[in-house]
Amino acid sequence: MKSLFKTIFAAVLAIFLFSCGQSQTASLNKAEKALISGSDSLMRVLTIFDKADSLLLRSKSNDFSEKDLRSEAFKSLAAKMLYTVKDPSQDGVGIAGPQVGLNRRIVCVQRFDKPGEPFGVYPNARLDSLWGEKAPGREGCLSIPGWAGRVPRFTNIIVSYTDPNTMKTVRETVDGFTAVIFQHEIDHLDGILYTDRADSLWVM
Numbered sequence: 001m002k003s004l005f006k007t008i009f010a011a012v013l014a015i016f017l018f019s020c021g022q023s024q025t026a027s028l029n030k031a032e033k034a035l036i037s038g039s040d041s042l043m044r045v046l047t048i049f050d051k052a053d054s055l056l057l058r059s060k061s062n063d064f065s066e067k068d069l070r071s072e073a074f075k076s077l078a079a080k081m082l083y084t085v086k087d088p089s090q091d092g093v094g095i096a097g098p099q100v101g102l103n104r105r106i107v108c109v110q111r112f113d114k115p116g117e118p119f120g121v122y123p124n125a126r127l128d129s130l131w132g133e134k135a136p137g138r139e140g141c142l143s144i145p146g147w148a149g150r151v152p153r154f155t156n157i158i159v160s161y162t163d164p165n166t167m168k169t170v171r172e173t174v175d176g177f178t179a180v181i182f183q184h185e186i187d188h189l190d191g192i193l194y195t196d197r198a199d200s201l202w203v204m
Helices: 002-020 030-038 051-057 072-086 176-189
Strands: 094-096 106-110 119-123 126-139 147-162 169-175 200-203
Touching: 030 072, 072 094, 072 106, 072 119, 094 176, 106 176, 119 147, 126 176, 147 176, 169 176
Parallel strands: none
Antiparallel strands: 094 106, 106 119, 126 147, 147 169, 147 200
16 A cells, blocks of 8 residues: 555656646636737837846746637737837847747747748747757847847757647757747747856946
């Protein structure tokens, strides 16, 4: 009986620890929908200099459900995030859900590895693999205006995300500067800022 209890306890503990390390999938709540629908095309970008903003930026993000990926709310969010990151007031190469106040796993990334260097939207984004030598490079962040830093990043990655048209998981091998952008933006989804990884920082 004692060994059976230990076995059950170990199994429950393993499931608990596994689930703690995973992003949760739940439908968009009323507050999240209100944030999306109530925002202008140019969304407010959160910064670490505001206490409430900083707390949200340090929180882990949840996955989108399949239902939400098919919704008008998701389409609106994707369009507004793209508009925001490309606006001259921001002029970024990437943006993540937490930066616009939404703790959901979504990033917009400029694909310098594709003809025309288009922006793409990637829900439920994750880094599946990183390899090769790390190369230091200059980074800034829309959520840390006025600062920059030198950050060592992997130059080769495999990124996975959900295709909102097919609902299938897509895996892409990415290298170079685009790989750096993906790492920076996906870090945001786990509450990590580039300053956590930088070996030097300076005021611009």
